[in-house]
Amino acid sequence: MNNPILRFFSSVRLTVACLVLGCILVFWGTVAQVHLGLYKAQNEFFRSFFIYGQAGDLKVPIFPGGYLIGSVLLLNLLVAHARYYKPGKRKIGIILIHFGIVLLLVGQMLTDALSIESQMHLRIGETRNFSEADRAFELAVIDTSGKDTDQVVAIPARRLAHSDEFTDPKLLPFTLRIKTYYANSSLMEQPMAGYEKPKITAGLGSNVYWREMPRETEMNRVDVPSALIEIATPHGSPGTFLVSGFVERPQAFQLDGRTYQMILRPQRFYKPFSIHLVEFHHDVYPGTDIPKNFSSRVRLQNLQTKEDREVLIYMNNPLRYGGETFYQASYDPDDGGSVLQDVRNPGWLTPYFSCVLVAVGLVWQFLSSLIPFLKRRAA
Amino acid sequence: MAVAVATLVLVAGCRRDEVQVYRLAKDQTPTEIPTMNTGALPPGHPDVAAGQESAAPLTWKTPAGWTEVPATELRVASFKVNKDGKMVDVSVIPLAGMAGTDEANVNRWRGQVGLSAVSADDLHKSGETVDVGGQPAQLYDITGTNPASGEKLRIVAVIQHRPDSTWFFKMTGDAELGEQQKPSFLEFLKSLKFSAAPAAQAGMPATLPPNHPAIGDMTAPPAGGPVSHEGQPGWQVPAGWQEIAGGQFLVAKFIIAANGAQAAVNVSSSAGDGGGLAPNITRWRGQLGLPPTDDFSATQIDVDGGKGQRVDLEGTTAGKPAKMVAVIVPREGQAWFYKLMGDPKVVDSQKDAFIKFVQSAKY
Numbered sequence: 001m002n003n004p005i006l007r008f009f010s011s012v013r014l015t016v017a018c019l020v021l022g023c024i025l026v027f028w029g030t031v032a033q034v035h036l037g038l039y040k041a042q043n044e045f046f047r048s049f050f051i052y053g054q055a056g057d058l059k060v061p062i063f064p065g066g067y068l069i070g071s072v073l074l075l076n077l078l079v080a081h082a083r084y085y086k087p088g089k090r091k092i093g094i095i096l097i098h099f100g101i102v103l104l105l106v107g108q109m110l111t112d113a114l115s116i117e118s119q120m121h122l123r124i125g126e127t128r129n130f131s132e133a134d135r136a137f138e139l140a141v142i143d144t145s146g147k148d149t150d151q152v153v154a155i156p157a158r159r160l161a162h163s164d165e166f167t168d169p170k171l172l173p174f175t176l177r178i179k180t181y182y183a184n185s186s187l188m189e190q191p192m193a194g195y196e197k198p199k200i201t202a203g204l205g206s207n208v209y210w211r212e213m214p215r216e217t218e219m220n221r222v223d224v225p226s227a228l229i230e231i232a233t234p235h236g237s238p239g240t241f242l243v244s245g246f247v248e249r250p251q252a253f254q255l256d257g258r259t260y261q262m263i264l265r266p267q268r269f270y271k272p273f274s275i276h277l278v279e280f281h282h283d284v285y286p287g288t289d290i291p292k293n294f295s296s297r298v299r300l301q302n303l304q305t306k307e308d309r310e311v312l313i314y315m316n317n318p319l320r321y322g323g324e325t326f327y328q329a330s331y332d333p334d335d336g337g338s339v340l341q342d343v344r345n346p347g348w349l350t351p352y353f354s355c356v357l358v359a360v361g362l363v364w365q366f367l368s369s370l371i372p373f374l375k376r377r378a379a
Numbered sequence: 380m381a382v383a384v385a386t387l388v389l390v391a392g393c394r395r396d397e398v399q400v401y402r403l404a405k406d407q408t409p410t411e412i413p414t415m416n417t418g419a420l421p422p423g424h425p426d427v428a429a430g431q432e433s434a435a436p437l438t439w440k441t442p443a444g445w446t447e448v449p450a451t452e453l454r455v456a457s458f459k460v461n462k463d464g465k466m467v468d469v470s471v472i473p474l475a476g477m478a479g480t481d482e483a484n485v486n487r488w489r490g491q492v493g494l495s496a497v498s499a500d501d502l503h504k505s506g507e508t509v510d511v512g513g514q515p516a517q518l519y520d521i522t523g524t525n526p527a528s529g530e531k532l533r534i535v536a537v538i539q540h541r542p543d544s545t546w547f548f549k550m551t552g553d554a555e556l557g558e559q560q561k562p563s564f565l566e567f568l569k570s571l572k573f574s575a576a577p578a579a580q581a582g583m584p585a586t587l588p589p590n591h592p593a594i595g596d597m598t599a600p601p602a603g604g605p606v607s608h609e610g611q612p613g614w615q616v617p618a619g620w621q622e623i624a625g626g627q628f629l630v631a632k633f634i635i636a637a638n639g640a641q642a643a644v645n646v647s648s649s650a651g652d653g654g655g656l657a658p659n660i661t662r663w664r665g666q667l668g669l670p671p672t673d674d675f676s677a678t679q680i681d682v683d684g685g686k687g688q689r690v691d692l693e694g695t696t697a698g699k700p701a702k703m704v705a706v707i708v709p710r711e712g713q714a715w716f717y718k719l720m721g722d723p724k725v726v727d728s729q730k731d732a733f734i735k736f737v738q739s740a741k742y
Binding site: 123146147148149155171207248288289290333336 | 397472473474514623634
């Protein structure tokens with residue numbers, strides 16, 4: 001194997017270099033998190049191929065990001081394995097170890113790509129069949145003309161940030177023109193310094209002022225977007241609306257004999273089943289305020305599979321159902337409601353498998369050296 | 380293979396931007412905002428004047444002399460009171476999420492009546508707890524002058540943090556009429572009934588849950604509990620001190636209970652010098668029912684990185700005897716306030732532990 005490229009990608013030096021870069025990246029990212037905020041630091045440092053810096057007007061890559069280091073490590077492991085592989089009983093251990101690590105890396109990449117986390121906030125007595133994203137918003141355009149059902153077209157707010165308009169005749173008989181989009185915003189009823197009056201022609205009306213706000217960096221604060229959107233059709237427009245994550249009520253308009261509602265809300269994930277909060281308990285150690293246990297008794301109903309059962313969800317005892325896991329995450333300060341964290345992660349088992357593989361591989365490798373050694377000594 | 384995974388990651392990222400389309404059975408959608416073009420309410424809109432329908436998310440009892448005006452724009456309810464040519468306007472506005480800190484909002488209202496901003500600490504003291512729909516809320520009574528017209532203007536504002544949103548109840552207008560109408564305003568707030576949220580109510584919790592796991596991370600679920608340690612210096616908490624949620628303005632709060640009596644330790648910080656020794660001593664004396672004095676002496680104690688100012692005071696709160704030990708720790712650009720206050724016996728027994736606690740704080 002004299003190909004210099006293959007030699008490079010299979011070298012141990014590359015492994016060491018990647019690990020060192022990885023250490024630097026973790027340290028730098030941890031420190032950067034202080035002023036960037038957890039979410040932004042994660043995205044910029046770890047969920048990226050490069051970390052970019054500014055050189056005048058250009059964005060230049062200045063350091064490899066998490067994806068790049070991870071990918072190179074994975075490639076390095078695979079190429080080195082291919083280069084040095086010699087079949088043999090003694091080598092089974094090494095193969096298992098390597099495969100375990102490959103599975104770990106691949107599993108984590110899949111988790112990052114595919115997992116979705118959301119929340120279900122239920123007041124006692126409330127039933128919900130959807131969960132909401134923590135930070136992602138969506139513009140829901142709902143056709144309410146039907147007698148029994150509504151048709152929802154949910155456009156992720158990220159798309160509003162990147163495009164000037166949204167047109168899809170298959171979904172909506174009109175074009176949404178995004179005149180202005182603020183990823184983080186503030187709304188006021190009175191004119192204040194820095195606030196402008198958006199050119200609204202329908203919906204919220206004249207006593208609203210808005211401004212763009214800098215993105216939130218603190219962990220427990222979230223960006224709340226607002227946007228000025230015009231509904232455009234070839235023969236006129238029902239108006240230009242201000243939609244905002246702050247406004248919980250939808251705004252309605254009519255077009256061609258159909259009625260629609262529009263609302264900017266946290267992204268919703270609807271499920272084929274519903275969860276009803278029967279009871280919520282916040283237990284404290286007697287005589288103190290120290291929390292002992294949080295538990296939610298919920299009723300899980302799935303009309304399609306005819307399931308209807310009660311489940312107790314409490315700390316370290318989540319509900320696993322329908323490919324999703326519901327954890328007891330938080331609660332309302334008046335103890336009248338519970339917040340469940342809903343995690344959908346198809347790759348959740350990979351770390352367990354990879355740990356087992358690596359452990360077995362290590363034991364095998366150790367034994368395959370130990371046993372001959374002991375035999376030689378006995379001889 | 381690495382290339383394949385990398386491609387999958389990119390593709391999945393694009394998938395997150397995909398538009399979702401689905402059909403839902405009709406549920407109770409929240410009351411729509413009336414369209415601006417028509418003066419009348421859109422057809423099918425619940426009668427606003429009634430406000431008593433069980434389907435409406437909010438019901439109340441309208442006080443005598445208050446004229447209800449149609450809810451529009453951001454307002455869920457809106458009233459006007461006219462007497463002898465004077466006027467006040469009452470609004471109820473819910474905003475999803477946190478909608479700014481209480482300090483930011485109150486200082487904004489103070490600015491509207493030509494008053495200067497106050498610090499978070501002073502704000503906490505000036506707020507009055509009132510009942511809104513059976514739950515506590517903070518009331519701020521602000522009187523000043525309208526910078527534009529020179530008229531005396533009063534804003535009585537109540538902020539209530541509800542699970543999904545922050546509700547603002549404001550009575551704005553002529554200062555005297557506002558004073559007159561304040562009891563009616565308080566009655567109105569008590570009469571509010573928030574019905575159980577229907578399935579369709581959107582909105583996010585007022586804060587993300589504590590110990591929120593990183594997005595995409597697979598770590599074990601969080602332990603739960605309202606105490607957040609964000610922004611706290613590293614310190615050693617003495618035995619017997621229970622930390623509870625500090626709320627908006629405190630960095631930390633501890634309760635010490637012994638033999639049926641209790642004391643509390645509040646830790647807060649302010650930008651700059653936090654006002655300096657004199658105004659804070661005056662404020663603390665006020666909290667113990669003591670008159671202001673000219674004596675602003677304090678004992679200097681050693682703390683991490685310098686010296687702190689310690690003040691010992693004795694007085695009464697709510698008719699009962701109380702003691703206080705307060706320490707100001709000035710640091711570059713920020714001042715930290717530590718206050719032990721409560722039952723005299725508990726304070727006496729905890730004094731030394733408190734000073735040790737203050738000294739153990741590393742910033």
